[in-house]
Amino acid sequence: MSTSSMSTSAATVRPGPAPASGDMSAAARARSAAELDAAARAAVVRARRVRDARQVGVILTLAALCFCVLCVSLSLGEVKIPVLDVVRTLIGADEGGDGYIVTSIRLPRALTGVLAGAAFGMSGAIFQALLRNPLASPDVIGITDGASAAAVIAIVGFGLGGYPVSVVAFVGALVTATIMYLLAWRRGVTGYRLVLIGIAVGAMLSSVISYVMTISKVYEARQALGWLTGSLNAKSWDTVRPLGLALAVLVPLVLLSGRRLAVLRAGDDVARALGVTVERSRLALLLLGVALTAVATAAVGPVAFVAFTSGPIARRLVVDGEAAILPAALVGALVMTTSDLIGQHAIPSIDFPVGVVTAIIGAPYLLWLLAATNRTGRGG
């Protein structure tokens, strides 16, 4: 992945003319410098154009794929509805009886998957870019553990269910992230310290989860385990609305700060030299990433590996590497909807929650990725 090297080289080429050798006349030197400068500019412009075209292509393709999977998942179920009818219903042209099934029962579930997957994907991409480590996603460094511990306590300790659990999980993720940030603060926060402290905090929280599981009745514990897996079952418009609202606020903010993320990826020193207030930008981006994780976890539970895998896949697709936030969001949505489709329909008699499927797909990919990133020396 040529990500950081690309952006730094672009940055260094732009400002100054290339150095010329000493024994030329002044005019010749100026001319050759100008030529070099022009050539460099042309190269950068060309590279940008190729990159932009590729980025747009990737985004459009992913969006189209997402829509296709969405339509397929809307058409399958107890009642099979032809895909064309589904599309007609979606654009509001169908008044038939199947429209009710699509819009009231299947669409909320599918939309929850799309939105939560996008949120997971974006937050994973943000964390991986910020901490400059392709493995440092919110589920590995303990933020999701905070949401899980809070939710399990709410389910088992207070007998809560549904909406209140989501609120508790949301708060749990935010509090955990705050604690981690404060613990990692020592005249600034470095990526490695945040990662290791996150892992320590995550270990403590998972022991809390284990403990709470042992003191509860097996029925409640089983319910908590179901939440911990993450599922799209029984999601209605009541889930979609707050999730959509939160994303409507967060996504524009994330896209606006994407440029800063690209600069931060080049390293603190480079970022500072380019005039970015490193610590404040990092805090703002971390906040956005945590908020996205918290919102998505609150909605569907800590679905494993979506945040983790989306970023690397997206960066691979766009080749160049801005943090690839928008592609990561689409990959997340695609992974989520596809996994749910598989979980619901792969084995007719069993309805696997989406978290199980993402884990089964994600785990081998993770192992491969670990080995690959370490081989290229980017594992840390």
Place this chain on the structure above:
Amino acid sequence: MTPTVPPSATPTTSADVTVAAPPLPVTPAGADRSPDLSAPVRAARAAGTAGAVPAASRRRGRLMLGLAGLAVLLLAVSLLAIAVGARQVGLGVILDALRHQQPGNSDHEVVINRIPRLFAGLLVGVALGLSGTIMQAVTRNPLADPGLLGVNGGAAFAVVCAISLGGITSALGYVWFAFAGALAVAVLVYAIGAVGGGGATPVKLALAGAAVQAAMLSATTAVLLTDTATFDQFRFWSVGSLAGRRPELVAELAPFVAVAALPALCSGRLLNALALGDEVARGLGQRVGVARAGVAGLAVVLCATATSIAGPIWFIGLLAPHLARPFTGPDHRWILPYAALIAPILLLASDVLGRVIARPGELQVGVVLAFLGGPFLIALVRRQRMAEL
């Protein structure tokens, strides 16, 4: 063939020694990149070579005294572990029960019933203390711990498969699965962490461990979701506890700890050599690959045994050697016995603590240790400058 004995090292090799001796608490993890920090060690070594034999023997005497003190402490904690519980038992009663047990005496019954738990704690403690020390030395990584490296996750997944798919219900049965799972994951994590330039750095290993742990956890959950009966058994195993360990289980597994602990205790010299880095160790005549595989195998057997007795217990393998080093310095011939005593003291003390603070129930020792060890790890990370990402 005394490769790394500090007093006999000549000044020229002592430079190499200080360059690579990683596990001093004050030494950063990337010790091989910052030799200047271990200047005190070098000074100490130089003093040693200056022929200060009385100082060396005085030091040895002090260390032996320390070991004796720890042994006494362990004995005290063991007595405490028998005495404290839902029903308190006095010291006199304990001694009485151990010497001649009366069948009808209910106090004596209590004492006898608590003994398997005590032995389980001792075995698990010794095993985890030794295996943590070895892992830190072999990986040259101050953060190595059986739990952090994902070994627990592997054992857990294997146990769940054994209970659910194999229909095995007794702990004696799934010991072997815990073994196999732990071994497989240990090899996997280390292989992944060691790929690429720079070898197995702290962050690479910790991330590989956490990631594999997450993968194992998901796989475990997938099995558990479909099988509530297995889940009901598993949730009590997975918290890490010494409660209700049957005497047969302890008796069955004790030989493993004994067989692996003895060579592990004697591996100090080998670990010292390995801690110097591959090149130096090779130069000192060690067959690095064989030696490393051998001691790492011992560590995995020890921690797999511990995990199959008590379930996944985090952090104690991390803590014990770190607590030992301020007393012993970087010499593994002393760290090993110290850690082997400190770890069971910690474990039994945490067990007693868990029984005291959560009366009338109990807080499992795994939870208590996570809350002692987590802050310790955080402090360690905050204090040291480790290799930047």
